[in-house]
Amino acid sequence: MDTRLAKGLHEAVKPPAGIPPCALPGSLDELLRATAWFAPVFHALPTTVVFVKNTRAEYLYGNRTLLQRLQLSEQSDLLGKTSADVFQSEWGRQYTEQDLAVLAQGRAIENKLELHTYPTRELGWCVTHKFPITDTNGNTVAVLGISADLESNRDNNPRLNRKIVRIEQYLHEHLDQTVTMKQLEAVSRLSAAQIERGFKKIFNITPAQYIQKLRIDRAVALLRGQMPVSEVSAQCGYSDHSAFSRHFKSALGITPSEFRNLCRRTADTAE
Template sequence: MIAEVLSQLGEPFTGEELFDHLSDCVFFIKNTEGQYLVVNKTLVDRCGVQSKQDLIGRTAEQLLRAPLGARFTDQDQRVLRTGKPLLSQLELHVYPSGAVGWCMTTKLPLKKPSGAVVGLVGVSQDLRVPNNEAEEYSQIAAALKHAKENLSAPPSVAALASIAGMSRYQLDRRMRRIFGITAGQWLMKARIDLAEGLLAETNTPIAAVALEAGYSDQSAFTRQFRMTTGLSPREYRVARSSKE
């Protein structure tokens, strides 16, 4: 039924005009080379360019100075090579404009009827900002406050659920409604947020930053930080300092 409707359109439906009206969401379609074919206005703004044409036909690595674009290229090539989607990955993005923000990224392969991958489509949705005055938030506020005050020795999700007077399942469900992420993802985000601030705003040694953020050693911290941002802590510090 949907194929019948789409076949009657004068131009292929890409979703571009729809996503142009979503300022909290980056949208793109890429070919097998990882080059942008379709983008929305939000991506244009965050890349600090003048128009969509400044992005079309270019790859993330061509737009983002090294090593910022490598993470996106690696993601793209993994989806294109395997044909398997990247689903709801929590990431901290650093854009050429200097903007930094958390989002949930999903990339889906585009396939021919034969199954051959011909490109990908992706979105990166900004994390929602919770209403701290809402009753739902007040029911978990004590648990979140406890976590933020003890990030150097971060509590478990089970401990946070106990403080909130909930089961782990109930806490996760509440966190998804308020933040759009699980309790475990929120806890990881809080630790990386602390580390990100120390890296960007202080000269604190990276080993000390790792301890402050609750990592037992610098290598474990570096692995998690790179997985989340695409950069090592040292690379992130350099990237942020160049925007000052």
């Protein structure tokens, strides 16, 4: 099998929870006992936040890095609270909404680029993963999450980050439209050169590559549903269906129609 096709198939059928069946905990208590075993390792990660939350999106565990960023001295100060409670900002509310969505849908959030609070109390970029954890009966019992910094404190630029996040929000809201550099300049009040440098510094890709990634991510989500492929193409900002198929195949190694059929076969097999 072609290597790119094999990679595309692997990504397409990857379990949403990201946890192999043999590793599923029998209960929430078992999960917390396992977390306790690895706590010394989690505490030793200075630029990575690790946490576990219950079905109400309340913290059951947070590593030392999370406590330090929240300026909390004890685990007991964190337990039983949501992100909205402890961050007390728009970001905290968004984190809690993410948690509840993962719990309700049973689908992981992976490689989510977002802003969070650095030890200096400034906003910096991180990559977040959140996985729904199910017990042996198939019930969702918790959310396991990890957020890794993209920048060091020395390299962090809060002013630039705030402007880049305006661009990111604009892109998410207008992904079904053609987006020009002039529009991004107006939204961020940065020059085209500053935007290019900012994206390469933070995300290691150009703005055009970032937009392409967002569109493919949205297409993958929509193709799992019943929306016609032509409508998926339009919703992802492609006026030309052939261009959509070409970019999708370039990214995943299979066409949108092949991806949809694969998802359906996988669902039928699971049933």
